[in-house]
Amino acid sequence: MNLMKVNRIVLFQLLFIGFLLINSRQQTQAANTYPGSITNYRPTFLPVLDQQERLHLVIRLFNQNRELHALLVDPYSLATSRAKFSTLKLRKSAASKNLPGYFSWKEIEDTPYMRLIRHCTSTPNLLQNDGIKHALGSVNGFFLTVDMCPSSNPFEKEFFHKLANLMPNSAPFEVGISMSGLWMLGHPQEFAWLCEQHSQGRLRITWINHTFRHLYFKDLPLEKNFMRFNPIMMDTLANSLFIEASLQDEELIAEQLLLEHGQLPSVFFRFPGLVSDKALIRCLGNLGLIPLGVDAWLAKGEIPQPGSIILVHGNGNEKPGITKMMAWLDKKDVRWLPLSYLAHDRKGFP
Ligand SMILES: [Zn+2]
Structure with a gap:
């Protein structure tokens, strides 16, 4: 292998490493623009309770940082909030075996939001x-x-x-x-x-x-x-x-x-x-x-x-x-x- 050929190979290798570095930096910059990119953003309708037992309606579900999140509406104040889905209560505290904590439509349809x-x-x-x-x-x-x-x-x-x-x-x-x-x-x-x-x-x-x-x-x-x-x-x-x-x-x-x-x-x-x-x-x-x-x-x-x-x-x-x-x-x-x-x-x- 002559010196010219070695130099050409080294040059190609340097160019390739340079390409990889630039490319990975671009990917990092793209990731940093949206630090918590969201996937699977979708509509839903689900009554839940927050940690203080207050009624909320989940209107969106999405994944962010490998966790399931919810966009919620307080049906009395119309304020929205977001929460990790795992923190929400999906049923009311069961009063008895015959009442497994279901919500009633009446309590939801009479709220200012639904009205x-x-x-x-x-x-x-x-x-x-x-x-x-x-x-x-x-x-x-x-x-x-x-x-x-x-x-x-x-x-x-x-x-x-x-x-x-x-x-x-x-x-x-x-x-x-x-x-x-x-x-x-x-x-x-x-x-x-x-x-x-x-x-x-x-x-x-x-x-x-x-x-x-x-x-x-x-x-x-x-x-x-x-x-x-x-x-x-x-x-x-x-x-x-x-x-x-x-x-x-x-x-x-x-x-x-x-x-x-x-x-x-x-x-x-x-x-x-x-x-x-x-x-x-x-x-x-x-x-x-x-x-x-x-x-x-x-x-x-x-x-x-x-x-x-x-x-x-x-x-x-x-x-x-x-x-x-x-x-x-x-x-x-x-x-x-x-x-x-x-x-x-x-x-x-x-
Ligand atoms: Zn406009």
Whole structure:
């Protein structure tokens, strides 16, 4: 073997080792981006008790770090939480051999959470702005929701900074943010900043699911656009099944992304473009989610009343709404409420 040949072999070996090192570093970086990658994320419906014997409903199951986890809803407060499945009690303490700790449907269906889902699935279906638009009962305050549809614009920095600094030395500012997966992935630093404001107690963000893709075509009518989009002509039943399957995919991927970034999805959902239909509303109810409509879209000149769900866009796509909202934020004695208060009704629940 001559010296040239040896040098060439050594060079190839070095290149190969280099390739392996670079490749393994890329894999490590990918793993570090999502330190607790989630697998098998799936919907379910299961009443359980927590360690304090309080009723919760498991609405998702998933695997993370080789353990089974649950996403839970407190059906009285509408708050979500997550827990290792092994910590949950699956039956009540058995009073006798004849009563092996089963839950009754009655105790679940009378909760504010189930009543709100029934309310949203039983109303006449609208092409646009279906779902809850206003608090069910009389409340003294407003609900601010900020949509983050995919956008190539930077987010509304001045607006978000104002929100985060509005309540110095007191409770965090209550805001619902409708997050689309594509905005999250396209604006990682701005998303990280929002999460930081939440963890540092300046904002209390309720993450509203706004789907993963938020698919939209500028040349299609509303009836065939957003979540009603189907690339193939189908009969009514097949079309309903197709868009229901799409919705489930979209919704679960967006939730999974939030969890992988250490955030907690809520039970609230906003349809892209506020466009839905009967099949989509029914599917959403089966996923345990509550569709949020709007009764004060500021950019359209709608005036908020107490109990109103206000909509602005924080993705840089709708400046007039943000300008109006900035003026509203300067008003004194305005109460901003968490979305869970939407379930307050005249009977005083929750
Ligand atoms: Zn949107």
